[in-house]
Amino acid sequence: MLLDETPLFEPALLHGLDWDNNNTVSFSPPISPSSPGEGLILRPLCTADFNRGFFRVLSQLTKADDVTPEQFIKKFDHMKKTGDYYVIVVEDGQLGQIVATATLITEHKFIHSCAKRGRVEEVVVTDACRGKQLGKLLVATLTLLGKKLDCYKITLECAPKNVAFYEKFEYSTSGETYMQCRFFD
Numbered sequence: 001m002l003l004d005e006t007p008l009f010e011p012a013l014l015h016g017l018d019w020d021n022n023n024t025v026s027f028s029p030p031i032s033p034s035s036p037g038e039g040l041i042l043r044p045l046c047t048a049d050f051n052r053g054f055f056r057v058l059s060q061l062t063k064a065d066d067v068t069p070e071q072f073i074k075k076f077d078h079m080k081k082t083g084d085y086y087v088i089v090v091e092d093g094q095l096g097q098i099v100a101t102a103t104l105i106t107e108h109k110f111i112h113s114c115a116k117r118g119r120v121e122e123v124v125v126t127d128a129c130r131g132k133q134l135g136k137l138l139v140a141t142l143t144l145l146g147k148k149l150d151c152y153k154i155t156l157e158c159a160p161k162n163v164a165f166y167e168k169f170e171y172s173t174s175g176e177t178y179m180q181c182r183f184f185d
């Protein structure tokens, strides 16, 4: 079993975002994907994050506590191979711990001239670090990334209490109803 630092996707994609000219959300104090705050690093997920508390952070959103390293590596390899998964993490470099994560998935379509649609999923900031703009940084970063990857739109599903948070990034409710058929928790 090999947990290593190989990134899920090319890190230059994050640092090549034209943050200064395209980011529409304000940050005070100013932070960015390249400078997310003192001691913090924003980067693509790697398998070594398994031992840096990646699942402890995900568990603050939903059930995510029973994955073995082998299962994690297998899923990671699948995601990397498809090239459609952009899982980003914020690491506290001093603690060597993941403190926040979010995912952008690109979905391929025949409609809209064979366009791609983006989905933002699993946005979580560990409870001790909430209120420090990290959630905002993650969503702003993935929204810009989706635009750079030529997604014609980005969608997400969230609890009613989080609607105001996503409205900051110009996400809006469209009048469509979210439906699901759930097979297990």
Ligand SMILES: CC(=O)SCCNC(=O)CCNC(=O)[C@H](O)C(C)(C)COP(=O)(O)OP(=O)(O)OC[C@H]1O[C@@H](n2cnc3c(N)ncnc32)[C@H](O)[C@@H]1OP(=O)(O)O
Pocket (backbone or CB within 6 Å): 060, 061, 120, 121, 122, 123, 124, 125, 126, 129, 130, 131, 132, 133, 134, 135, 136, 137, 156, 157, 158, 159, 161, 162, 163, 164, 165, 168
């Ligand atoms: C698509 C999905 O993944 S939906 C799932 C969302 N995740 C969760 O519910 C998991 C638990 N919650 C969290 O992890 C966090 O509270 C998050 C991700 C919702 C917000 O992250 P934080 O780092 O605490 O937010 P951050 O400090 O960046 O807040 C930014 C701004 O949003 C506001 N804000 C934060 N949370 C919320 C909220 N739930 N509703 C409305 N506004 C909010 C803040 O007041 C702040 O406003 P300002 O910029 O005007 O000062």
